[in-house]
Amino acid sequence: MPQSSSGPVLQLLASGLQRWIRSQCDSAEEINLALKGSALELLRGRLQGVSLEARKVSFEQLPLMRAEIECGALKATLRPGQPNQPVQLQDPFSIEGEVVLAGQDLNQALASDRWRWLGDLLAEQLMGLTPLRSLVIDNDQLVLTADVITGKDPIKRRFRLCADQGTIRVDHCDAEESLLLPMDPNIQINAARLQGGQLVLNGQATVQP
Incomplete structure (x- = not known):
């Protein structure tokens, strides 16, 4: 698992960033963050990158079993007087990585107020029926009822x-029916697969700080 870079400045920054990431999530059981770079680079307003591993995280009511995300060089301003957000990122930046969702969790999410529209869209466009009763991942296939x-x-x-x-x-x-799911323009999915009752997605996204 990623560990915070050595040095008290980067350790403090990593701890503050973890708290900030948790505040952006509905819930998070485990978050591990590693900073790439040095305290001197940070004082000059630059980080080489960040690696993140998270488990059992809920973001916008979408439960993720696991997420592994990395980003490259970042422009940042150190804010020692702001312990909950000790660094201010200056420009939009790109992240890439993999997220994994369990079929059971995805089924529950599609029954929630936040994501029910997506379940109904799947049922209506692919089956001509609505609402969606359930979603199950059976090996490499998606079973809709x-x-x-x-x-x-x-x-x-x-x-x-x-x-x-x-x-x-x-x-x-x-x-021959198929459906392209609506997607946030800041997110690009590069690979998607079903395996072992899970949905695995690889892609990249642009983050606005």
Whole structure:
């Protein structure tokens, strides 16, 4: 796991950044942060980069089992009088890495007020039914279930995922239907796969400090 760089200045900064990252999350069980660079570089307004590992983090009500993120050189101003945010990042910067979501957690998220619209979009566009009853990841396939208005047995359909045009494409296993998920323009998905009941995404994003 990443460890804070040696030196009291960078250790203090890493601790403050961890607190700031936690404040941006709904909840976070474990966050490990490593700074790349030296105290002298920081005093000159520059960091070589940051590496982050997090486990069981909820961000915007989206539960992440694991996240591994890195970024390159950053322009920063040291703020020793602000212990909760001891550094001010100057310009937008890019991050890249991998996040993992468990199928069970994703199913619960799609039932929440924040993300219900996405579950209903999947059901309506891919199955012609709404609302979505459940989502299950079965090995490398996504199983969606939706209720039928007539009260008959719910409908189940299987899908596969891949990255396409910077977002996630959902392909029907037994038909030609597919759906490109709406994506924040600051986020680009480079790879998407299902395995062992989990959704694994690799990509990059632009962060506005």
